[in-house]
Amino acid sequence: MAAELGFSTGDATLIAAAISELARNIVSYARKGQITLKTVNGLKRQGFAVIASDDGPGIPDVQQALRDGFSTSGSLGLGLPGVRRLMDEFEITSQPGRGTTVTVKKWRQ
Amino acid sequence: MEVPILKQGAFLIATFQAALSDADLKHLRMGLVQQVVRFRSRAVIVDVTAMDVMDSFASRTLREIAQMIRLRGAETVIVGIQPEVAFAMVQLGLTLEDVATALDLEEGLAYLNEKFKTAN
Numbered sequence: 316m317a318a319e320l321g322f323s324t325g326d327a328t329l330i331a332a333a334i335s336e337l338a339r340n341i342v343s344y345a346r347k348g349q350i351t352l353k354t355v356n357g358l359k360r361q362g363f364a365v366i367a368s369d370d371g372p373g374i375p376d377v378q379q380a381l382r383d384g385f386s387t388s389g390s391l392g393l394g395l396p397g398v399r400r401l402m403d404e405f406e407i408t409s410q411p412g413r414g415t416t417v418t419v420k421k422w423r424q
Numbered sequence: 425m426e427v428p429i430l431k432q433g434a435f436l437i438a439t440f441q442a443a444l445s446d447a448d449l450k451h452l453r454m455g456l457v458q459q460v461v462r463f464r465s466r467a468v469i470v471d472v473t474a475m476d477v478m479d480s481f482a483s484r485t486l487r488e489i490a491q492m493i494r495l496r497g498a499e500t501v502i503v504g505i506q507p508e509v510a511f512a513m514v515q516l517g518l519t520l521e522d523v524a525t526a527l528d529l530e531e532g533l534a535y536l537n538e539k540f541k542t543a544n
Binding site: 389 | 477481511512517529
């Protein structure tokens with residue numbers, strides 16, 4: 316899909332790695348959730364958006380979860396900060412007890 | 425998809441044919457360690473040329489494989505990490521720490537042959 320949009324193979328690899336990390340987060344924290352992929356149009360550019368959402372336990376301290384090395388699941392703790400570095404835009408909303416939604420975007424160069 | 429493990433003299437070569445699931449990676453981890461024991465191998469080459477996504481689980485498993493094999497007294501060389509994959513790994517903060525890497529299978533074999541030249 317990223318290749319069809321004219322993304323380079325390098326960018327497509329970065330997007331794939333980000334999707335994989337987001338899916339892994341959902342599985343380890345919320346068990347169940349969904350990932351939506353879609354194209355987005357900016358002013359002069361096209362982009363690719365990945366929306367990962369779940370109805371899991373939520374993240375009590377989002378700022379802490381975005382720091383390198385922070386993990387509550389015994390993983391490497393690179394998930395969210397790593398995904399943020401891979402993509403151009405990163406947005407997270409989380410409510411304890413209600414779930415988490417992470418939206419990331421990559422713009423075509 | 426299972427990863428074939430080839431015996432090449434004192435070395436074992438495991439070549440990924442495609443992206444692997446978590447279960448495949450765990451299976452490979454066990455399989456490789458067992459084969460190293462069975463064949464008394466000196467070293468293992470893991471060829472990841474066909475891998476187009478390396479996430480935190482995959483890189484951790486590769487690191488674990490290398491550590492287990494080192495405990496058996498053998499060495500691991502990971503070969504064929506694609507440039508895009510290397511880029512994504514660095515951005516994600518993934519490292520293979522002190523596991524040896526080489527450009528491709530040929531370079532990996534050359535590295536091991538040089539290393540074990542005096543021993544053989």
